[in-house]
Amino acid sequence: MGWIAKFGVAVGFTPTVMFPDLSHINDRMQTMGLESFPESGIVTYGGGGYAYLTFIKNLRIGGTGYAGSNTKSATVDGDNLSVEYSTGGGAITLEYTIPTIKNVAFSVGFMLGGGSTEIDIYKSAGTINWDDIWSGQSSTGRADHKNMRNSYYFVSPTINLDFPLNRFSALRIGGGYQFTMFNDWEYNNGLSLDGVPENSHSDMWFIQTGIFVGFFAF
Numbered sequence: 001m002g003w004i005a006k007f008g009v010a011v012g013f014t015p016t017v018m019f020p021d022l023s024h025i026n027d028r029m030q031t032m033g034l035e036s037f038p039e040s041g042i043v044t045y046g047g048g049g050y051a052y053l054t055f056i057k058n059l060r061i062g063g064t065g066y067a068g069s070n071t072k073s074a075t076v077d078g079d080n081l082s083v084e085y086s087t088g089g090g091a092i093t094l095e096y097t098i099p100t101i102k103n104v105a106f107s108v109g110f111m112l113g114g115g116s117t118e119i120d121i122y123k124s125a126g127t128i129n130w131d132d133i134w135s136g137q138s139s140t141g142r143a144d145h146k147n148m149r150n151s152y153y154f155v156s157p158t159i160n161l162d163f164p165l166n167r168f169s170a171l172r173i174g175g176g177y178q179f180t181m182f183n184d185w186e187y188n189n190g191l192s193l194d195g196v197p198e199n200s201h202s203d204m205w206f207i208q209t210g211i212f213v214g215f216f217a218f
Helices: 023-032 130-135
Strands: 007-013 016-019 042-052 059-076 079-097 105-126 141-166 169-187 204-217
Touching: 007 169, 016 059, 023 079, 042 079, 042 204, 059 105, 079 141, 105 169, 141 204
Parallel strands: none
Antiparallel strands: 007 042, 007 204, 016 042, 016 204, 042 059, 059 079, 079 105, 105 141, 141 169, 169 204
16 A cells, blocks of 8 residues: 655744853853853744655755844943844755655755854943944943854754644644854954854754644645
8 A cells, every 4th residue: 555645835934942052152251240141042033935846755845044042131330231142044955754654744854054153242331422433432432342253054954743733734843953064253244263162163953843834735
């Protein structure tokens, strides 16, 4: 007895929790007088879609994108301090749905794409007017901004479960691990950044959820 091939085409909203190693950042933030980022992960928001290929049974191809950030702020010795951690990326997706499992799409595959992680440090006090910004001088306040950016390519093995609510909508739970390549760090508009801690890469686990609309035949 042959199995009926899975079929579907859909787009959806995919909140995802990323779990980067932030220990090297949290150590610095504590010395600055800021609260550490939580170990519970960074929530990102995005979307994606896919379509099953008619000429290769149970294989679907698609795309996805995501972005999210977390910020910690405090007033320390009269200065307003903030550290923002943000991450985002986009990828193509290729997945094979196991045909022997009925009424749900159990899919294994991978994502291949590129992304970036940024760390922004803000320190300010007082007030500054328009002309002060352009002249670089102010007698009433000060503001400092440092930006560190990690750009990379990544491949992520994934496992996803899609549960159809009906023929036209489905819920997703899944996850994977992001392996990064060609990790380059830059500081403030392109200056090469050296001496970055070894654990500052953007390899990380992630959990993806989602709601999709389209047409499903699981």
